[in-house]
Amino acid sequence: MEKHQIQYQTVRFNLNGRDVERTVDVRASLTDMLRNDFRMTSVKKGCEVGECGACTVLIDGETFNSCIYLAVWAEGKRIRTLEGILGPDGELSDVQRAFVEEAAIQCGFCTPGFILTAEEILETGKEYTDEQLRKLLSGHLCRCTGYENILRAVKKAMYRRLGKEGPQ
């Protein structure tokens, strides 16, 4: 008979700008902790094995599949979910706005992950080609959009940040 012994550990980290701490089951994923303990329900579960990208969060500015990242590894990290992207008065970020404008959202389930990866990409301040953007975004699966309008949205936000109309 397996013994059902649970080990707990306290983890302290910064979530969307706020210092927080929780005592969690050491086996819990970051997805589980964010969804269950903090109700960050923008973090979606699509496969729970790091294949689909729906659970993406930013950890110290870098995107990770939170489903294959243990909750206890969050210790000392700065974690951002989509909830942390919104302005104080509910204003959309430039990336979110571009997704809305370009009809890049359908069922909406992959959207939070895509937007966070797009934020990471545009944070570099670089201008990317379509091919480069496709590769950088390819960790996310979407079954509704064919990725077409997502590419348009990310490009639109990129050129706006670069102060350009479009490719030179």
Place this chain on the structure above:
Amino acid sequence: MSKQVGKSAVRVDAYEKATGRAKYVDDLCDRGVLVVKVCHSAIAHGFVKSIDTAQAEAVPGVVKVLTCFDVPDIEFPTAGHPWSTDPGHQDVADRKLLNQHVRYYGDDIAAVIAEDEVAAAQALRAIRVEYEELPFVLDAQEAMKDGAPQIQERYKNNILAHSDVRRGDYETARREPGLIKVEGWYDTPTVQHCHIENHGCFAYKEAGRVVVVTSTQIPHIVRRVVGQALGIPWGKVRIIKPYIGGGFGNKQDALYEPLCAWCSTQVGGRLVKLECSREETFVSNRVRHAIRTHIISYVRPDGTLAARKLEAFSNQGAYASHGHGVVAKGMNAFPQLYPCPNVECDSWTVYTNRPSAGAMRGYGIPQAMFAGESHIDDICRAIGMSPLEFRRKNLMPVGYVDGFSKNELYHDSFNQCMNKGMELLDYQRKYQEYQHQTGPVRRGVGLAVFWYNTAVWPISLESSSCRMVLNQDGSLQFQTGETEIGQGCDTAYSQMVADAVGIPLEDVHVVSTQDTDLTPFGTGAYASRQTYIGGFSIVQTAAVLRERILNIAHEQTRMPVSNLDLVDGQIVRKSDGRVLKSLGDLATESLYSLENSRHITAETTAQIKSNAYSFGCSFAEVEVDIPMCKVKLLRLVNVHDCGTLINPALAEAQVHGGMSMAIGYGLSEELKFDEKTGKPLNNNLLDYKLSTFMDHPVLEAAFVENPEPTSPYGTKALGEPPACSPAPAIRNAILNATGVAIDSCPITPHVLYRRFREAGLIQE
């Protein structure tokens, strides 16, 4: 009045989804929920002799373990069809909540209810099952043979259904001298919908009734199925459908709602949830029917068709689900798309020991178009005619009326769509240029058209109900049973309602959630019916609401109704165009009137006794690396005549999504099974190759807008059609590039290697 229909309005749910605030099933579930996990069979066919649950029950945190020996002795249907009150037309009831007769690897045999996920998972591993194993069969034609394993007791030779079409006299016509015979066998694979949100639901009892919150396309149908499966009155069931993360037909079936509801009833009505893993979604939900099609055409040298024969064998898997309707729809397209006086068609739907096949985007048409449109290009090659010329000569002509559905082709849709696609791709020039290439890397262009019809009349009921409730400020809530599943119908409805009632778009509040206690009856999202069917009930209900509003306006203004109009939320006197009052003032005065207080609502059901053809085509350009057996898709263009576009931006987005799914269907997706055990081999998103960001060229969507005369908004199907023709267009492009006719999809390097070797393009 500013018209909203025809504008690219922003999705009504865009903000909620862009911010991650839109709540899906699991986001709504209380954290104190009990977790249900399903124990699936580890054999493909046999009987469960016994289940030892003692060790599982001993796992701390386990509340209950239920098995196939505990469930009600009720077989129920699952298909998301409108119920038929005629027993002869009701869906096949062939499964129980948990099954003792195991019919596929992954069948449901027991369920664990536990305090948390870990306890439930540990208990699953501790369940001991004793089976009596039986031989199994995975192939439809093998399953039809005498002596094949019997999968469902009532169906001899595993044939769930057979139907046919006969026109003229095929046997006599094929003997005409000088005919060229073209024959082919075409195989399509078992694929899965792969919506990013897996199916899941939670259930609890309230006031003696069972409530299920679920990721479904068809809440009102699921209520009926849960009632049937549990043997309880349908009114004792309440289904709530919030935002869902895609469906594509998988969720047009009752999936785990009946089992989840029953589990709640077995633990005193406590809150329980059942969430499918991705691995379960692939195997234990629904898949698309793999269909093998045999086509023989007798063609005259001038390219006219003398006689044609089609046989289609549809792999149903273990349970009936949508059953024969899927292959039957594909078969019925055959004599319509290329009318021929002498036709013989037969289709069989056959039980096998694969996962159950149900509805998936296109409902038999992607399979039928892969076979049919591949075969057309094989004919063209045999008689030396260009694929474009042959299609112009033989496709359904303008004015064609189908005798059964009474659908009519009102416009020259095929030629208009082909002309547009041809220009976009520069098809004709490239087709000639690519004809006679040599060398290891070659290019090709391909064309395929598709046949589709909107909605399900006259095979099934078509009706839609909606309710409009006016607020004090002149805005209104709009509710319908037809569901938003990502496709954008809530936005299209808002635009229609704004125009039909005469109020600004921002004053239309769509209630996106369907709740069978609150939402008017409607059968849900399927058959690409939403905008078409919804349009009827919107126009009808808006007329009733407007009449009520204008009668009250008459009372409040003393102007005759005949001289009043409601425009952009204002009551206007028609004779001089003067605004008499705002709709908000009218509604407030009406609601709070001390003489005659009334809240202003309207609710009607529209029954729709029509159906509309929705046609179009795909053009593909590929580069084939012959030694590497690889295909690179360079361009893909889809052109649709879906009538008047309600929202052009969302329409384009729909087409992109369908094209993407079809690229996977054509080139990479296939759920594979171990021939020795029947076990699925690649039921995860790593090994099952759905299209990624890197697998696509720019997706080009174009439209021809011929208003559909039967629709109040001139609209018709667009949800499923984009997934119907890209796969055969890619296949035909490979034919143009290499001269090799591929006989199956997905067209993987394995398939190309076999065919290139047979054609002598590569040596062993």
